[in-house]
Amino acid sequence: MAPRGSKYTAFTGEFLKALTESDARFEREKWLTLDQIYQVVRESLLAKGLPEPQQQSRNGVGDLPFVRNPLRQRSGLAEPPPYWTGRKRLLASAVLLVVAATSAAGGVWWPPGQEPPTSGPCGTEDVSLLSTSDDLDEAPLHGEQIEGLSALALDGTSGDALALPDDDPGRIYRLSLGPAAGLEPRARRVQGLYREDGTRYSHGFDGEGLVLEKGGKTVLVSTEGSPAIRRFDLKTGRELGRVPLPELFRLPPAGQAQRSRNVESLTATDDGRHLFVGLEAPLAGDDDKHGRAGLRIQRYEGTPGGSYRPDHQYAYETEEGMYLSELVALDGEHLLALERGGLVGLGNSIHVYRVDLSDADDVAGGGVGEGSADAYTEKELLFDLAACPPGRVKSKRPQPNDIVENVEGMAVGPPPKGEEHRGRRLLYLVSDDNGQHDRRTRLYALSVRLP
Numbered sequence: 001m002a003p004r005g006s007k008y009t010a011f012t013g014e015f016l017k018a019l020t021e022s023d024a025r026f027e028r029e030k031w032l033t034l035d036q037i038y039q040v041v042r043e044s045l046l047a048k049g050l051p052e053p054q055q056q057s058r059n060g061v062g063d064l065p066f067v068r069n070p071l072r073q074r075s076g077l078a079e080p081p082p083y084w085t086g087r088k089r090l091l092a093s094a095v096l097l098v099v100a101a102t103s104a105a106g107g108v109w110w111p112p113g114q115e116p117p118t119s120g121p122c123g124t125e126d127v128s129l130l131s132t133s134d135d136l137d138e139a140p141l142h143g144e145q146i147e148g149l150s151a152l153a154l155d156g157t158s159g160d161a162l163a164l165p166d167d168d169p170g171r172i173y174r175l176s177l178g179p180a181a182g183l184e185p186r187a188r189r190v191q192g193l194y195r196e197d198g199t200r201y202s203h204g205f206d207g208e209g210l211v212l213e214k215g216g217k218t219v220l221v222s223t224e225g226s227p228a229i230r231r232f233d234l235k236t237g238r239e240l241g242r243v244p245l246p247e248l249f250r251l252p253p254a255g256q257a258q259r260s261r262n263v264e265s266l267t268a269t270d271d272g273r274h275l276f277v278g279l280e281a282p283l284a285g286d287d288d289k290h291g292r293a294g295l296r297i298q299r300y301e302g303t304p305g306g307s308y309r310p311d312h313q314y315a316y317e318t319e320e321g322m323y324l325s326e327l328v329a330l331d332g333e334h335l336l337a338l339e340r341g342g343l344v345g346l347g348n349s350i351h352v353y354r355v356d357l358s359d360a361d362d363v364a365g366g367g368v369g370e371g372s373a374d375a376y377t378e379k380e381l382l383f384d385l386a387a388c389p390p391g392r393v394k395s396k397r398p399q400p401n402d403i404v405e406n407v408e409g410m411a412v413g414p415p416p417k418g419e420e421h422r423g424r425r426l427l428y429l430v431s432d433d434n435g436q437h438d439r440r441t442r443l444y445a446l447s448v449r450l451p
Helices: 010-021 034-047 070-075 086-104
Strands: 031-033 065-068 120-124 127-133 149-154 161-165 171-176 186-192 207-212 218-223 228-233 239-243 263-268 274-279 292-302 308-317 323-331 334-343 347-356 378-384 407-412 425-431 443-448
Touching (some): 010 070, 161 207, 218 263, 228 263, 347 407
Antiparallel strands (some): 120 127, 161 171, 263 274
């Protein structure tokens, strides 16, 4: 917001005014703290009908002296005893030394006897963290680093998992996971993916969604490089055919999908009768208001290993600044949806929602956001990953909680062992490190109560 004729933008102008003119209520203060400055700036902006500024303050930083009070300097009042006495400096130095030593060791310092929990509730009684592991970062397969994992599927027959990376060349990893209460993931083998003519998918494949079809012989893969749902023979990696996409889901000029943000998520019901594909971002012309994106989820009806036909198209609205990264089908009308967002310096937001499709309109013939809000599917927050216990894992980038990483894959498994988990299912998450050294390929196991 930049008022016409002003030297500064609205926020910067009020911020500088607070630093140079202060406020009468703080007349006796030698220093102005960040909290006091924020209070003045906020009240001034709101009084002028401008947007409310936002404040983030952790570990008491808002109480720190930030600038000398110009009003006090002009008033000539006697100065109080100095805040930073010799004793306080000594204590502060000791604390800083402990923090610096802990940071250098790559750990988080906790008072003795108050170590962080490694498992427990994730802000709700319906979800508990069982364990996490960064072992895939430390155990390459045949010298190849395991990275870029964007989708996860469980093999109920072998107990293994399949993981799909989104980088080149096209391939699928077979993973052993270990017990849910103490994950020990290892990559066992890798299967390359090939076109029907036998040539390798070596460039621009960008695999994002993965479904292991009933029977375990074929997989469906959604790709963003060229939007498609491809079927592969799991043993040979050879492409067998495709599931047709709605025309609008294709790239321009044929369709209206965004490049690199299109058919992101893919899931199927246990019986394979219904298949779902979800877009990551809105189509051209669909709703995108203040960062809340109006997306589309296409449901298919068919048979696993056979043909699928489009059945119903749903409108789904994300939270502000979030994208739809993954879906898990609980049945033909209920899903889990994983929304992901990220800001440099603040980290990732990972939210999982329960989604009810039963009363949602079919939007295949129109635009998303043109009708009433009732056109959107109903959703309810299941958990926020940042509310889970931090455990012993450590993220290399700033995160709201060290447990959080750039999660993109999700899969529902069998009931966890133990009487305390009666009526629950296992939920696995996997993060995409984007091939960057300061990110983690992290696996999570959670116990979740599902409707």
